[in-house]
Amino acid sequence: MYKPVPQVQSSNEGEDSESELFNSSTLNFEEKSPQYERSRGVAPQQQMEQPSMSTGRKIALVFSIVNCVVFIILFLWILPCDFDTCKATPHVKTKDWEVKLVGKGVQAMAMASSPTSRLKEMVILLSSETSHIVSTPYCFSNESNSLLGIRAADGKLVWEKNFTDAIQYINCSLIDVNNDGVDDCLLFPVAKRLSSLNSLTGDVMWEFHFPPYDLKTKEDSDLQILDIDAVADLDNDTIPDLAIITSDSKKKFFIGISGKNGELLWRFPLNTSCIAISQTISITYVMSNPCLKEPPDFDRKNITGRFLANGRSSSPPNLPPCLKCDALTSGIPKARYLFHRSANDFLVRAVVDCSTLGTTVKKTILDT
Numbered sequence: 001m002y003k004p005v006p007q008v009q010s011s012n013e014g015e016d017s018e019s020e021l022f023n024s025s026t027l028n029f030e031e032k033s034p035q036y037e038r039s040r041g042v043a044p045q046q047q048m049e050q051p052s053m054s055t056g057r058k059i060a061l062v063f064s065i066v067n068c069v070v071f072i073i074l075f076l077w078i079l080p081c082d083f084d085t086c087k088a089t090p091h092v093k094t095k096d097w098e099v100k101l102v103g104k105g106v107q108a109m110a111m112a113s114s115p116t117s118r119l120k121e122m123v124i125l126l127s128s129e130t131s132h133i134v135s136t137p138y139c140f141s142n143e144s145n146s147l148l149g150i151r152a153a154d155g156k157l158v159w160e161k162n163f164t165d166a167i168q169y170i171n172c173s174l175i176d177v178n179n180d181g182v183d184d185c186l187l188f189p190v191a192k193r194l195s196s197l198n199s200l201t202g203d204v205m206w207e208f209h210f211p212p213y214d215l216k217t218k219e220d221s222d223l224q225i226l227d228i229d230a231v232a233d234l235d236n237d238t239i240p241d242l243a244i245i246t247s248d249s250k251k252k253f254f255i256g257i258s259g260k261n262g263e264l265l266w267r268f269p270l271n272t273s274c275i276a277i278s279q280t281i282s283i284t285y286v287m288s289n290p291c292l293k294e295p296p297d298f299d300r301k302n303i304t305g306r307f308l309a310n311g312r313s314s315s316p317p318n319l320p321p322c323l324k325c326d327a328l329t330s331g332i333p334k335a336r337y338l339f340h341r342s343a344n345d346f347l348v349r350a351v352v353d354c355s356t357l358g359t360t361v362k363k364t365i366l367d368t
Contacts, residue, residue: 095153095154095365096362096363096364096365097154097155097362097363098155098360098361098362098363099150099155099157099360099361099362100358100359100360100361101125101127101148101358101359101360101361102358103358104127104128104146104148104358104359105127105128105352105358105359106125106126106127106350106352106359106361107126107127107128107145108125108126108170109123109124109125109126109348109350110123110124110126110170110171110172110173110185111123111124111152111172111173111348112124112172112173112182112183112184112185112199112200113173113182113183114181114182114183115181116181117181118152118153119151119153120181120182120200121151121152121153121182122149122150122151122152122158122172122182122199122200123149123150123151123152123348123361123363124147124148124149124150124170124172124185124199125147125148125150125350125359125361126145126146126147126167126170127145127146127147127148127359128145128146128166145162145163145165145166145167145189146160146161146162146163147160147161147163147167147170147185147187147197147202148160149161149199149200149201149202150361152346152348152363155361155363158200158201158202159201159202160202161197161202163189165189166189167187167188167189168188168189168224168225169186169187169188169224169225170185170186170187170188171185171186171228172184172185172186172199174186174228174229174230174240174242175230175239175240175242175259176239177196177198177205177206177239177259177260178198178205179238179239180200182199182200183199184196184197184198184199184205185197185199186228186242188225192209192210192223193207193208193209193210194207194208194210194225194244194257194262195207195208196259196262206260206261206262207262208257208262208263208264210223210246210255222248222249223246223247223248224246224247224248225244225245225246226245226246226247226252226281226282227244227245227281227282227283228242228243228244228245228283229242229243229283229307230242230243230259230307231243231256231303231306231307232306232307233259234256234265234303234306235258235260235263235265237258237260237261238260239258239259239260240259241256241257241258241259241265242256242257242258242259243255243256243283243303243307244256244257245270245281245282245283245286247281251269251270252269252270252272252281253267253268253269253270254266254267254268254269254270254283254286254292254294255267256303266295266297266298268294268295268298270286270292271291271292271293274289274291274292275289275291283307287300287303287304287307288304345365345366346363346364346365346366347363347364347366348361348362348363348364349361349362349363349364350362
């Protein structure tokens with residue numbers, strides 16, 4: 001019977017085989033593993049040479065950088081400043097201030113308010129060149145009036161406009177004529193024309209001339225404004241209109257004009273025979289008095305319900321021909337004060353110095 005002869009393997013042969021296998025695997029690892037070479041401090045040539053960026057990736061990188069720069073320029077300078085509606089708000093801080101007007105006596109002060117931005121609000125000063133009159137008390141001449149527009153936020157003098165005629169009436173709290181968010185001023189000089197003045201620039205926007213054949217006056221100084229008020233838009237031009245009562249030595253007239261362009265809307269004389277002598281004639285009284293007969297085309301009921309009641313100030317009185325200081329006290333003239341408080345909780349005060357014939361205008365922010 002056949003029996004396989006057992007083979008005896010020497011210990012040397014096994015060790016040689018294992019050594020051969022180990023050396024073979026080690027050799028392969030050294031050839032294929034860059035990490036092994038780096039651990040031994042050897043850097044292959046292909047590891048030192050980085051592949052260059054492709055043309056497409058270069059274009060994408062440049063485009064992304066340019067895109068970021070363009071958007072920064074667009075939102076910082078182009079969009080905010082290219083259009084009036086998108087202009088950045090000027091960097092003006094509201095603060096206390098003091099302005100000295102040399103040789104000018106402030107006769108009246110008005111506030112052109114803004115419901116949208118207190119940085120737009122203007123203090124309008126009616127002043128005149130000062131001179132000594134040969135009489136007491138001292139008087140500021142009304143021969144050369146001027147209007148000063150001072151920014152209420154910081155006291156900067158923005159504009160100054162001179163008039164040859166004395167101004168009898170000023171009101172800067174009734175209407176915004178050009179719809180720029182700031183109330184504009186209404187002026188009535190002795191030349192007998194009602195003017196609308198842009199409170200931000202000092203430009204005259206329109207003038208309404210009172211016809212001499214309607215108001216027969218011997219002297220221009222006889223004509224005065226008794227009352228004026230704003231009426232909700234009657235002629236569909238988006239701007240409130242104006243109702244005015246004027247008076248001379250003989251007649252009184254009730255007049256309506258467009259707030260946008262100063263065109264005449266209505267005009268008729270008032271029948272004052274049924275009005276008591278002691279009665280102050282105002283627009284409210286005229287609209288509620290059945291004794292006053294208006295023309296057939298005058299819609300009293302419609303107009304009565306359209307007067308604006310938005311907290312605007314009442315009409316100031318007509319101004320005197322000159323500004324008089326108080327009587328002398330111990331040889332030193334007193335100062336004359338004008339006060340005005342705006343809706344934004346600050347106080348503007350004009351102090352007229354009768355000894356130096358100048359004015360100091362101060363603004364004080366009130367604690368709330």
